[in-house]
Amino acid sequence: MTTSHAARLLDGTRLAGRIVDDCAARAASIHRQTGQAPCLATVLVGEDPASVTYVRMKQNRSEKAGIISRRITLPAATTTQELVGAITALSEDPGVHGILLQHPVAEHIDERAAFEAIAPEKDVDGVTMHSFAAMSFGLPGFQSCTPGGIMRLLAEYQVELAGKHAVVVGRSPILGKPAGMLLLDRDATVTYCHSRTVDLGSIVRQADVLVAAVGRPRFIHGDDIKPGAVVVDAGYNPGNVGDVDFESAAVRASLITPVPGGVGPMTIAVLLAQTVQAAAIQLGLEDH
Structure with a gap:
């Protein structure tokens, strides 16, 4: 990774470390109580x-x-x-x-x-229909861990979502679909794309915020990135490469997640945070 890229990195490793430290403190408090x-x-x-x-x-x-x-x-x-x-x-x-x-x-x-x-109260990975409904309606519940991690990462870097065009490439029930719902809840205008989308590149080029979750290595290239866009690569493919071609995309994006070190650490951090929260709720220490 060179230093000539225009984009700043959305550093998931650093934020995840802070979340895990907080989890450890909360877990110790739960154990004491x-x-x-x-x-x-x-x-x-x-x-x-x-x-x-x-x-x-x-x-x-x-x-x-x-x-x-x-x-x-x-x-x-x-x-x-x-x-x-x-x-x-x-x-x-x-x-x-x-x-x-x-x-x-x-x-x-x-x-x-x-x-x-x-x-539902133990669905800390956010995979049930109950959890998806809660995400869709903006109600209390556990988020799918990767989309939840993406949202925390965007908040950490103060990415403005209200009124922005967010494009999600991928429609899996535990990644693409809930990611779009969480972005919609933050007042983004959301477009879902997938393998059967006609002229995918033209839609991706409109994205102020792009979430790539299609599961194909280097599927999205820099030419398809709108200058100044925020690029979140939720893909992880053999060889430590994501769904976005990092080198070409980083020249045009304003913020971009590295692979590895971006979305991956955040996924596990959210899983741990939601486990601690679930324990606190079930043990009567806090409301949901």
């Missing part, structure tokens, strides 16, 4: 190497933040019914305050059914 530490249960189906590594990283970050990490590993052949049963048991366990189902799960499993087995 109740004798219980916040507990995050992570459910992993199978032994996919990338998922195993990601879960281990989340466990390490949890422990640094004073959060107990309970890992439930199920065989790759686990059925939807068995997975729903395991998640339901965690939802009913008062010692568990947050539940994370590592996704994607195997194709033979109904992922939506598994997500919906998570009790």
